[in-house]
Amino acid sequence: xxxxxxxxxxxxxxxxxxxxxxxxxxxxxxxxxxxxxxxxxxxxxxxxxxxxxxxxxxxxxxxxxxxxxxxxxxxxxxxxxxxxxxxxxxxxxxxxxxxxxxxxxxxxxxxxxxxxxxxxxxxxxxxxxxxxxxxxxxxxxxxxxxxxxxxxxxxxxxxxxxxxxxxxxxxxxxxxxxxxxxxx
Amino acid sequence: xxxxxxxxxxxxxxxxxxxxxxxxxxxxxxxxxxxxxxxxxxxxxxxxxxxxxxxxxxxxxxxxxxxxxxxxxxxxxxxxxxxxxxxxxxxxxxxxxxxxxxxxxxxxxxxxxxxxxxxxxxxxxxxxxxxxxxxxxxxxxxxxxxxxxxxxxxxxxxxxxxxxxxxxxxxxxxxxxxxxxxxxxxxxxxxxxxxxxx
Numbered sequence: 001x002x003x004x005x006x007x008x009x010x011x012x013x014x015x016x017x018x019x020x021x022x023x024x025x026x027x028x029x030x031x032x033x034x035x036x037x038x039x040x041x042x043x044x045x046x047x048x049x050x051x052x053x054x055x056x057x058x059x060x061x062x063x064x065x066x067x068x069x070x071x072x073x074x075x076x077x078x079x080x081x082x083x084x085x086x087x088x089x090x091x092x093x094x095x096x097x098x099x100x101x102x103x104x105x106x107x108x109x110x111x112x113x114x115x116x117x118x119x120x121x122x123x124x125x126x127x128x129x130x131x132x133x134x135x136x137x138x139x140x141x142x143x144x145x146x147x148x149x150x151x152x153x154x155x156x157x158x159x160x161x162x163x164x165x166x167x168x169x170x171x172x173x174x175x176x177x178x179x180x181x182x183x184x
Numbered sequence: 185x186x187x188x189x190x191x192x193x194x195x196x197x198x199x200x201x202x203x204x205x206x207x208x209x210x211x212x213x214x215x216x217x218x219x220x221x222x223x224x225x226x227x228x229x230x231x232x233x234x235x236x237x238x239x240x241x242x243x244x245x246x247x248x249x250x251x252x253x254x255x256x257x258x259x260x261x262x263x264x265x266x267x268x269x270x271x272x273x274x275x276x277x278x279x280x281x282x283x284x285x286x287x288x289x290x291x292x293x294x295x296x297x298x299x300x301x302x303x304x305x306x307x308x309x310x311x312x313x314x315x316x317x318x319x320x321x322x323x324x325x326x327x328x329x330x331x332x333x334x335x336x337x338x339x340x341x342x343x344x345x346x347x348x349x350x351x352x353x354x355x356x357x358x359x360x361x362x363x364x365x366x367x368x369x370x371x372x373x374x375x376x377x378x379x380x381x382x
Binding site: 120129 | 281312
């Protein structure tokens, strides 16, 4: 009946996905979530010398409802974790998280009772960025890698199938606590 | 210049700046134009001797020095049949967890054989925790001119002291033949396996 029946199967939807991915990746709005020294590098990345405006994301939104990317920059204390989760929950879908620096990614050198050992305990993380703190180029590299992921993100029924597949794989995977030998 | 009113002096700075050179680094496009400083701490590298043998002796001093417990080393004994480094021991397992690593360089200071150094590579971000744990094969230095991949014997007539004295300048013909011979044997075994499978 429509044009989609005359085209090869999946053609129209993949084009829509490509256009939507391009639109999404080219105008990410990061939420301000600077917690420690990594935030200084994040601010430097936003400033003139490194210039995040080249990627269409110069405005760091202080309001989570107008943001779709959370750059967790710095160590997350146990007390900050619920706040982090609330800010994440307030962001509208689709949303992404970059865990910037060693502390945010895994606790870094602060392996103690006060610091969350990686923000992926609290929110789902898309890109892990090592470094203490990472230099601005490293953050830009992480953002470019995230752009690549967003560009290839699926939509609608395809996305639901992908999520289901990922969840099945995650449930079947061996938990880290059960790993032995070299994988620890 | 006469004194401007305060409201206009800010605009004067803006106006003046548009005639200055652009300060922005075009990072992914012109990456080579802005290299890190010579002493920049980037990804680690496990070095080799001039004949391709590994410098790491598996002593775990780097792991002990690490303030973030990012390094995991498991040493093993060299044997005459399988030699990876001159001397008794070599690092069989070498892992660096870059999500823990704070790039302080204490491991490099602790290393007694200069096996561990740091490169200028910094693009390490990835989308999974396991992918940012680097194994030995990710960290080992590439084979340069005159090197042959271990395991192979030391240079004939030399011992580990001669390696540390810098008397080894490259792989000898004997070492090359040994490596080629073993490669040929492995190839033969692979072909026999394939033949058995068919």
